[in-house]
Amino acid sequence: MARRVLVLVGLLVAGCASTGQVSLGEVREFADASVRLGGYAELSRRYRDTYERESPYLSPQAERVARDTDARRRAVFDDFVAIQKTLVLYMQTLSLLAGDGRYDLSGRIDDLGTGLKAMTDSGLQQRHVAAYTGMSRLLTRVITSRYQNRSVDTMVRDGNADVQTLIDAMIVLTRIYEKANENERKTVLGLFNAEIPMANRNTDRMLVTLAKVHLQNKTAEYKLIDRRYKLAQQGLTKVALGHQKMRENMDKLSSEETRHMLAGYVHDLNLIRDALSGE
């Protein structure tokens, strides 16, 4: 029986080739920064709710058209958000796969070592303990490092084209959201720009004052939101570029140059995220 067990152990170890350490820290950080970016989901919701904000400013005839468009926006909203959810899930999984310490079994190995040390006291020789621990460490390293690296490589290589397509769709959608928002702004503010100068009777004074306050608030609101479309587009472009560069440099992921480049994308994405969340 002992021999059969030894053969089994031998088979387990034989299946694992030795390898060097590859750092996937930058890949993980890039994937995490991509997940945290934000902007798109919020702007999708804003686009979906266009009618809600606009309806008080519409004539009955315009309102009829608006209601129809509103139903269509709501019908596709889930699809718009699904694109982002797919991308987030992909990036989260990539991050998990690239996680350095996530599958580090050194704790388990230490347990094993302790167990073996106990055995030493009862007769097992020190060199056996060292050999078994060493073998297990090799096994762990193969599992946690080379294996994961190969998986990250496969994922980035096989996923890149679709990642690019989805991000491109998100950027194009964000541009359409931006255009729709501009059209909305002109609908809302335009009404006041025309009505305020026409209301110059004494009895209109209170109404005009209130209208001016409302106009001021609305102008400020649109000014704030305008920036967000550009920031979201910049962020998505960075994610697309970063993934593309990662794909191109997969074979030299550990090189100083590649790591520096990925760190640069992470830095930019964090700045954009801060700008998006700092409003």
Next chain:
Amino acid sequence: MATSSHSNPDPASDDANTTPPVTMPRQQAAAGEHDVDGAARTNALSNMQCVVDLADSVVCIADDLHERILQEIAGYNDRTMPDAQKALMRALTDDERLLRQYAHALYADAAEFVIRDLREPQHRLMALTAEAAEKIRRIGVIGEVTGLVGGILLLVGSIARGQFSQVGAALEKIQLHNATLKTLKPGSTAKT
């Protein structure tokens, strides 16, 4: 671009000619549904761009109309505008806002084009993600194997040293790991 047909009581008739092109590119895209992935996508995106351009030009007409209205109002300076003229200006701002709603409808059309043909890339990416999650799960399982190795080592050591009192515990450990391996069903620990 503001026309002199300001008094037109039915502005919809003016705008009617902007609606047919909305459905036209849709039909073109539907005809290309059986194209290969990339070609269909390019087709959808070029149709999308046509609709966006159309929407932009409707916005442009609305902008011009708005400018024209403001000029007309500004022409009165501080003089009070006659009620009839005010009614006309209001009818025109209604026209402007109706135009903007048609532009909105076109933007909604364009947005629908963007997600057309995205199902395939999305499905492929989801499958890839699921595959990676499965790999992560397997890494976890191999981790269990490492534990199994530990158990085997203990067993081997015990047998080698003739310490049979340890064999029972070691066997129990191995059985536990085996049970763990068997109960790990595909996808049960996939992080989603």
